[in-house]
Amino acid sequence: MKFSGAMVAGIALLLSLGTASAAAADPEPESAQAQILATNFQLPFPCGQAWTGNSNQSSAHQSYEIDFNRGSTAGADLGDTVVAAASGTVAISAHQGSTNGFGNLVKIDHGSGWSTYYAHLNVRSVSAGQSVSQGQKIGTVGNTSRPGNNISPHLHYEVRQGTGYPANVRQAVFNGTTFGYPNQTLTSRNCGGAATNPYTAEEVCGSGYKVIDSAALGTSGTVYLLYNSGNGNNCVTTLKKTSLGTATATSAYLEVQGSARKTDSGNFAYYAGPVTAAAPGKCVKWGGKAGSSVYDSPFEHCGS
Known part of the structure; x- marks a missing residue:
């Protein structure tokens, strides 16, 4: 599961207070709920x-x-x-x-x-x-x-x-x-608050996916291209390396040649994606963004 800023606040409010609606505002700055979320246990x-x-x-x-x-x-x-x-x-x-x-x-x-x-x-x-x-x-x-x-x-x-x-x-x-x-x-996601993302690309994309390519996004993250030989699908995810646990702008995209680009973009705590698509016998373009760094591949990995 991906933890965006909205999801973190929304899920915790719904579960712990039991009376909030999906459209409820963020907790008041001095409320008990705001304090416990800010503590980030x-x-x-x-x-x-x-x-x-x-x-x-x-x-x-x-x-x-x-x-x-x-x-x-x-x-x-x-x-x-x-x-x-x-x-x-x-x-x-x-x-x-x-x-x-x-x-x-x-x-x-x-x-x-x-x-x-x-x-x-x-x-x-x-x-x-x-x-x-x-x-x-x-x-x-x-x-x-x-x-x-x-x-x-x-x-x-x-x-x-x-x-x-x-x-x-x-x-x-x-x-x-x-x-x-x-x-x-x-x-446990108690990873010391340092530079270790508790998720892997394989975990984000799911069972059967293996990394076939990757590109560094400066020091802010890495974008991965994966392939599942069982169903023939590609998957792209961007894993953050900085600001872990804090929702920041992150994106991942996958474009099969001849088809519209699929993108997952927003403020996420750990990763963007997974973005999946089948590309039998076709080339793919893939990439993503974390921090101020962007990667855009050419059309490549044709047929895989």
Whole structure:
């Protein structure tokens, strides 16, 4: 799925507020929804990993708390890396002992009253008062809790705003989209906010497509031409390298010789496309734009 600026705001509003219409305006600048979208939380695991979250399988849960696991056995996640869902300052890094059931807990403050909690950690990798960046390792998945409380390894994750538990627990938002309560499996887009796009050209175009050509768009991105030998279709997508997660002007096009050009153009967070077309025995022209850089091919790759 492609994340344009409009989609990110629209999907999150519809899912978390439940009352917005498709034509609803963007959230008010100081609203709670605007603040959580601006914080841009990501899944608390390394880029590309798939994790399943559940909010309804623990009698200890209040409101929108989530337990995360992956793997086929109860202990499969023990020791797996946990990362910061957003940048901020570590407010707590301590074993809670008999105080509660959190065991090893890291709490990160993100400003505007927002904070995230990472509980039951096996190891804590950060200290109170430390500044952390989004995607930075803060610990590992564990099963620590209060004495005598035997639990299987998992990450207990919460988003809170302000004080007054459990009323201050908020719905979790990852990559601009509200978590699909009560349970959902997600792939992490927590890629450190740096120069790694979490998507590949093959992922955008779909199963069976292989890259046959590409062109750099300066430092802003790369446009790819792919071919699917199973159905004879070509596909073009432009993947961004900068301003990842922020909707900026990006485009991709594919033109089969003798037919009208097909274009996907707009403000997108990660990529433009896929643009697909069948070109049996014909040449294609393809290209795209990211930032200020543009690529336009000649008619080529005839018959493929």
